[in-house]
Amino acid sequence: MRIAVVGTGYVGLVAGACLPDTGFDVYCVDIDENKIERLRRAEIPIYEPGLEELVRRGVESGSLQFTTDIKQAVENSEVIFIAVGTPPDEDGSADLKHVLDVATSIGDYMKGEKVVITKSTVPVGTAARVRAAIEERTKHKVHVCSNPEFLKEGAAVDDFMKPDRIVVGVDSEFAKKVLSDIYEPFVRTGNPIIFMDVASAEITKYAANAMLATRISFMNMIASLCTAVGANVDMVRKGIGTDSRIGPSFLFAGCGYGGSCFPKDVQALVQTLNSYDIDAGILEATERVNRNQKQQMLEHVFERYGRDLSGRTFAVWGLSFKPETDDMREAPSLVVVRGLVEAGARVRVHDPEALQAARMYFGNKVEYQENNYDALKGADALIILTEWKPYRRPDFDRIRKALVRPLIIDGRNLFNPEKMRELGFEYISVGRPSIDELVPA
Ligand SMILES: NC(=O)c1ccc[n+]([C@@H]2O[C@H](COP(=O)([O-])OP(=O)(O)OC[C@H]3O[C@@H](n4cnc5c(N)ncnc54)[C@H](O)[C@@H]3O)[C@@H](O)[C@H]2O)c1
Numbered sequence: 211m212r213i214a215v216v217g218t219g220y221v222g223l224v225a226g227a228c229l230p231d232t233g234f235d236v237y238c239v240d241i242d243e244n245k246i247e248r249l250r251r252a253e254i255p256i257y258e259p260g261l262e263e264l265v266r267r268g269v270e271s272g273s274l275q276f277t278t279d280i281k282q283a284v285e286n287s288e289v290i291f292i293a294v295g296t297p298p299d300e301d302g303s304a305d306l307k308h309v310l311d312v313a314t315s316i317g318d319y320m321k322g323e324k325v326v327i328t329k330s331t332v333p334v335g336t337a338a339r340v341r342a343a344i345e346e347r348t349k350h351k352v353h354v355c356s357n358p359e360f361l362k363e364g365a366a367v368d369d370f371m372k373p374d375r376i377v378v379g380v381d382s383e384f385a386k387k388v389l390s391d392i393y394e395p396f397v398r399t400g401n402p403i404i405f406m407d408v409a410s411a412e413i414t415k416y417a418a419n420a421m422l423a424t425r426i427s428f429m430n431m432i433a434s435l436c437t438a439v440g441a442n443v444d445m446v447r448k449g450i451g452t453d454s455r456i457g458p459s460f461l462f463a464g465c466g467y468g469g470s471c472f473p474k475d476v477q478a479l480v481q482t483l484n485s486y487d488i489d490a491g492i493l494e495a496t497e498r499v500n501r502n503q504k505q506q507m508l509e510h511v512f513e514r515y516g517r518d519l520s521g522r523t524f525a526v527w528g529l530s531f532k533p534e535t536d537d538m539r540e541a542p543s544l545v546v547v548r549g550l551v552e553a554g555a556r557v558r559v560h561d562p563e564a565l566q567a568a569r570m571y572f573g574n575k576v577e578y579q580e581n582n583y584d585a586l587k588g589a590d591a592l593i594i595l596t597e598w599k600p601y602r603r604p605d606f607d608r609i610r611k612a613l614v615r616p617l618i619i620d621g622r623n624l625f626n627p628e629k630m631r632e633l634g635f636e637y638i639s640v641g642r643p644s645i646d647e648l649v650p651a
Pocket residue numbers: 216217218219220221222239240241242245293294295296308311312329330331332359360361362363470471
């Protein structure tokens with residue numbers, strides 16, 4: 211079976227690289243010529259563990275081809291995945307322009323029956339619009355399915371190869387059979403392929419992301435209460451996470467969620483709910499708590515140094531929105547670093563993978579450090595925003611000696627507050643007893 215995957219971002223490239231491993235021939239299509247040129251040489255534009263190896267293998271064996279020619283890909287494939295971006299529109303709803311552009315091309319170029327599958331995250335009702343756009347242009351039969359992607363950046367290849375579950379909304383028995391053939395090799399350990407109607411599949415993706423984002427904001431709200439009364443959110447997390455009805459995942463307090471999915475998907479679901487006159491209050495609160503949580507990191511700095519930070523220097527460890535990725539979209543670092551710069555501070559940043567991406571956001575407004583300890587020299591505080599492994603067991607002696615004031619503001623609760631007190635640090639974390647009286651400002 212030949213498959214076309216249109217859009218070679220995180221989702222399309224991972225799907226395109228993994229599918230040949232189970233015997234399919236895949237065309238990966240993108241409108242970005244530069245990206246396609248690089249991919250043909252097996253140069254990966256993103257950092258994603260295991261992906262480069264898969265792409266190289268696919269390219270060398272000839273089972274993975276990269277092209278900008280959507281006509282050729284549509285003509286030669288029985289199955290077409292749409293995996294282009296769905297960025298937020300001005301009002302926060304998902305912009306379907308790219309998805310519908312692809313649908314139009316499919317309609318223009320298909321010369322026989324096709325199975326078209328939306329993998330992009332799209333609001334309920336989109337499959338019907340995709341079908342209409344295709345059927346306007348062709349007499350051939352088309353099956354339009356929804357197969358939302360649940361991969362996690364940083365573990366995307368693993369997630370695609372060994373998914374917890376695969377959700378597929380189908381409109382025909384034929385499409386169900388085709389999707390079973392494609393996905394059965396990936397669920398041999400018994401994880402389910404859950405078939406359903408198309409609208410339910412479209413909603414499932416938003417419901418999953420909105421639920422996860424809400425858990426994070428919920429815990430951040432509880433963390434604020436812990437801070438206010440001197441309680442410890444880690445203990446509360448353990449206390450509730452052991453309840454089998456709640457479970458332990460996604461209960462860590464922190465400096466807020468970011469990335470390319472949670473912020474935009476929560477916003478888009480709010481817009482969808484509004485369009486049906488359904489109260490979206492839960493999700494509006496989720497967003498509000500998240501915005502405040504990012505800002506809170508800055509407030510800790512302002513409380514200690516005032517709002518004019520001229521003459522001050524800050525070291526920031528961690529720029530990507532989470533570890534094992536170089537993706538900085540909507541990352542807490544954007545709010546914190548920009549806030550520090552706007553207040554007049556000098557900022558030195560480090561990240562194991564995202565320094566190149568960071569240059570696009572911060573230009574020459576900050577100093578980029580290849581070594582995390584170099585960022586500390588003469589700084590008034592260390593601010594940690596991503597829980598990268600190299601930050602988890604640092605050389606505390608080196609940190610204390612390099613900083614002007616031994617102040618660590620930890621947005622990821624990496625260290626034990628008691629131990630930090632013993633080591634002589636003024637240590638601010640999220641929702642745990644604050645130990646900030648030790649060194650006067
Ligand atoms: N990134 C994730 O972790 C993730 C996870 C699950 C779902 N999703 C969803 O998957 C979709 C894609 O996300 P992404 O992060 O891969 O996006 P991305 O922005 O990284 O990549 C999208 C790609 O599509 C290409 N493109 C745009 N219009 C095109 C067209 N007409 N023809 C061919 N190519 C075109 C772009 O050039 C780009 O390379 C989004 O809807 C997103 O919400 C993303």
